[in-house]
Amino acid sequence: MKVIATYNIKGGVGKTATAVNLARLAAREGAPTLIWDLDPQGAASYYFRIKPKIKGGGKKLIQGKRNLERSIRGTDFELLDLLPADFSYRNMDIFLEGTKKPSHQLYKLLRQFKNEYEYVFLDCPPSISLVSENIFDATTAILVPTIPTTLSLRTYTQILQFFNKHDLDTTKLLPFFCMTDRRKKMHRTMMDSPAEYLKNLMPTAIPYDSKVEQMGAHRAPLVEFAPNARAARCYEALWNDVKSYTSQLK
Amino acid sequence: MRIEFIVQGSQDIEQLKSSVQENFLVRLEPPRTVFRTHYDSFDWRLYHKESLLEDTRDGKEHILVWKTLKGENYCPRMKLREMPKFAWDLPKGPFRDLLTPVLEMRELTPKVKVRSRIHVMHLLNKDEKIVSQIILQENNLQRQRGARSQELDNRTTIVPVRGYAKPSIEVARFLEQHGLTPMQDDLMITALNLIDASPGDYSTKLQLTLDPEMRADRTMKIILRRLLDIMLTNEDGTRSGTDTEFLHDFRVAIRRTRSALSQVKAVFPKQTLDRYKREFAWLGQITSPGRDLDVYLLNFDDYRNNLPVGMQPHIDPMRDFLIKQQAIEHNALVKAMNSQRYRRILKSWSAFLDEPVKVRSTLRNATQPTISVARKRIWRIYKGILRDGGLITQSTPAEVLHDLRKDCKKLRYLMEFFRSLFPEKYIEQLTRMLKTLQTNLGDHQDYDVQITSINEIRSQMQTQENGTGETLLAMSMLIEGLQAKLRQTRSEFAVQFNTFAAKENRKLFRELFASTWESQKTLQ
Ligand SMILES: Nc1ncnc2c1ncn2[C@@H]1O[C@H](COP(=O)(O)OP(=O)(O)OP(=O)(O)O)[C@@H](O)[C@H]1O
Numbered sequence A: 001m002k003v004i005a006t007y008n009i010k011g012g013v014g015k016t017a018t019a020v021n022l023a024r025l026a027a028r029e030g031a032p033t034l035i036w037d038l039d040p041q042g043a044a045s046y047y048f049r050i051k052p053k054i055k056g057g058g059k060k061l062i063q064g065k066r067n068l069e070r071s072i073r074g075t076d077f078e079l080l081d082l083l084p085a086d087f088s089y090r091n092m093d094i095f096l097e098g099t100k101k102p103s104h105q106l107y108k109l110l111r112q113f114k115n116e117y118e119y120v121f122l123d124c125p126p127s128i129s130l131v132s133e134n135i136f137d138a139t140t141a142i143l144v145p146t147i148p149t150t151l152s153l154r155t156y157t158q159i160l161q162f163f164n165k166h167d168l169d170t171t172k173l174l175p176f177f178c179m180t181d182r183r184k185k186m187h188r189t190m191m192d193s194p195a196e197y198l199k200n201l202m203p204t205a206i207p208y209d210s211k212v213e214q215m216g217a218h219r220a221p222l223v224e225f226a227p228n229a230r231a232a233r234c235y236e237a238l239w240n241d242v243k244s245y246t247s248q249l250k
Numbered sequence B: 001m002r003i004e005f006i007v008q009g010s011q012d013i014e015q016l017k018s019s020v021q022e023n024f025l026v027r028l029e030p031p032r033t034v035f036r037t038h039y040d041s042f043d044w045r046l047y048h049k050e051s052l053l054e055d056t057r058d059g060k061e062h063i064l065v066w067k068t069l070k071g072e073n074y075c076p077r078m079k080l081r082e083m084p085k086f087a088w089d090l091p092k093g094p095f096r097d098l099l100t101p102v103l104e105m106r107e108l109t110p111k112v113k114v115r116s117r118i119h120v121m122h123l124l125n126k127d128e129k130i131v132s133q134i135i136l137q138e139n140n141l142q143r144q145r146g147a148r149s150q151e152l153d154n155r156t157t158i159v160p161v162r163g164y165a166k167p168s169i170e171v172a173r174f175l176e177q178h179g180l181t182p183m184q185d186d187l188m189i190t191a192l193n194l195i196d197a198s199p200g201d202y203s204t205k206l207q208l209t210l211d212p213e214m215r216a217d218r219t220m221k222i223i224l225r226r227l228l229d230i231m232l233t234n235e236d237g238t239r240s241g242t243d244t245e246f247l248h249d250f251r252v253a254i255r256r257t258r259s260a261l262s263q264v265k266a267v268f269p270k271q272t273l274d275r276y277k278r279e280f281a282w283l284g285q286i287t288s289p290g291r292d293l294d295v296y297l298l299n300f301d302d303y304r305n306n307l308p309v310g311m312q313p314h315i316d317p318m319r320d321f322l323i324k325q326q327a328i329e330h331n332a333l334v335k336a337m338n339s340q341r342y343r344r345i346l347k348s349w350s351a352f353l354d355e356p357v358k359v360r361s362t363l364r365n366a367t368q369p370t371i372s373v374a375r376k377r378i379w380r381i382y383k384g385i386l387r388d389g390g391l392i393t394q395s396t397p398a399e400v401l402h403d404l405r406k407d408c409k410k411l412r413y414l415m416e417f418f419r420s421l422f423p424e425k426y427i428e429q430l431t432r433m434l435k436t437l438q439t440n441l442g443d444h445q446d447y448d449v450q451i452t453s454i455n456e457i458r459s460q461m462q463t464q465e466n467g468t469g470e471t472l473l474a475m476s477m478l479i480e481g482l483q484a485k486l487r488q489t490r491s492e493f494a495v496q497f498n499t500f501a502a503k504e505n506r507k508l509f510r511e512l513f514a515s516t517w518e519s520q521k522t523l524q
């Protein structure tokens, strides 16, 4: 089982769009896949037409007192399941603090699915906190959507700093450029000679494509309703990048 | 959870479809034809775990579902471009991890084939999310195994979407009200019955219920006939050579036959006996090199993983070498199996076994009751094992242990041949004890043989300039590893033997096999 998070402390950079589309692609290829919508806003759940609600609330679920399995919902797509968001996830930190090994808890919860799913995607909310430490601990790889602007790159260096400070494995961090627009000079510069600290920069970038925004209206992954859209094709290429990178990891 | 219904012959699929549509919010897929095949190993390993593997070929895709016969919640699923032959052909992942320990080295073979015209209806909720699937199937048995193509039950299956049980229950209730009958049996099992295949029907166990008072020569013919049948069942698979276990089972039947011929004395005329002893020895010979190579290849991953990571790739030329040798040996075996000698033996052996025994016989054991012959023979071998094993010390040469292993095997075969004559509970207990000792002796022998053969292979590769220095070094390391294991098993022998020879077991052996028929009845 490979656990892949989409993560950034910055909001609105394409984390959910990436998680939703890559998860769909993984399942389409035949791999049993789960996507866990960890964001209390429930955007990923919304895209799959699933109520962002956990029966009995998120607390019991996170503390392992309620069977995680019972909260899983099948999506409209074969081999793809979703663990919905819940509004109570905004108190995730507090829930995790209530467990024995707070920074280990997500890993512990996910381990029960190791025979069932080949990929688990974690769609993360934008914040650095205990949740994030859990993410680092539980994941095989962390995809970091990054817009090619000075400000976004600064955010990336902050994530790197956090990693180094906590002595976390930076080879897990997989940044990739997204919402790119080659008409913008700054985008071009940043993409053509990427900063040195973007160590595992994925070769594929996801261009800005207004079709992505239509996911809200279609309530389906882009790769499903517009498989030939530019961004959809790039998600496919990105998924191949991610697969080949993670297959090298043990 | 899966709910399945039979659609009675009088019920029209189109009508059923429209009445579902009138009562539920559904999205209809255009009907299409899929091909469903039930897969299992030749020896029904999945069926023995109360499951079956169903492959649905849908266009260019294969959907593989590992169903339980009880219809449980979660079934491992997998989508593939090509149907795998062995567990190791599957892509790495949970499906393969789950299947491997059950299927091991056996090939997946098609058991029955069904063609289904399917009408898929997606049941939607108010968010237009799919919450259940209703699949109407018009099923046909495909032409196969001498059975003609014919209609099968039409069925309706409700496949609930995970986390949404209620809507499926509502549809199920609706269908029941419309006169559909819930159905427990999997369609594939129904189909198997139609082609007269009985799932789980292969076993290398003798499964004979013998009559203790029957004359020994007749009983022996029954046992040997069963062994011949096992051989014949594995003949085709042995010739084709993809799945190694056919040859294995084929060989075991030969070995058991040889053991029966030499162990149960004075039941068949000497001339006959000598002929078949010789011929079965030949069969043992021609099947032996192929099996050895199979074993090395099946063990190869273990060999490789036990080397230091850096050395692992260097051993790979040995695998290539083994594969080449295996092809050579397999061809030689097939040639032998096509020879007149081979055909002649099987034919005359079969005729001999089917021929009724002569009323009178001058042979010492021929007309004796089976039970007394069996007990005498088992008791004798057992006493020999106790005596010889008790003399073994750390400095005893390996050959002595090998001989002891052979005797244990003889004992084991005899106990298997005649097991139905003795109280099951006790014979099972003693077999278990014996098995543990056999494992120790078997490992000891295997390591010893492997060390010798890998040494030989190593020098063969060296003379044929087939291996680089690294490869030869890796092979030496492999041999060292095996030597360590050999020493380990040898050091464990004493404990294993003492358990086997413990007082309670000795007492049980004596009661079962040494004392009179009467005393045995008190055991029951
Ligand atoms: N490549 C793209 N081109 C155009 N629009 C995009 C692209 N990727 C994402 N968007 C749009 O940008 C918005 C934010 O994207 P998304 O929700 O995926 O980001 P996020 O990082 O998950 O946000 P949040 O931090 O709120 O969870 C959405 O409206 C989405 O449709």
Ligand SMILES: [Mg+2]
Pocket: A015, A016, A017, A039, A043, A123, A124
């Ligand atoms: Mg989001």
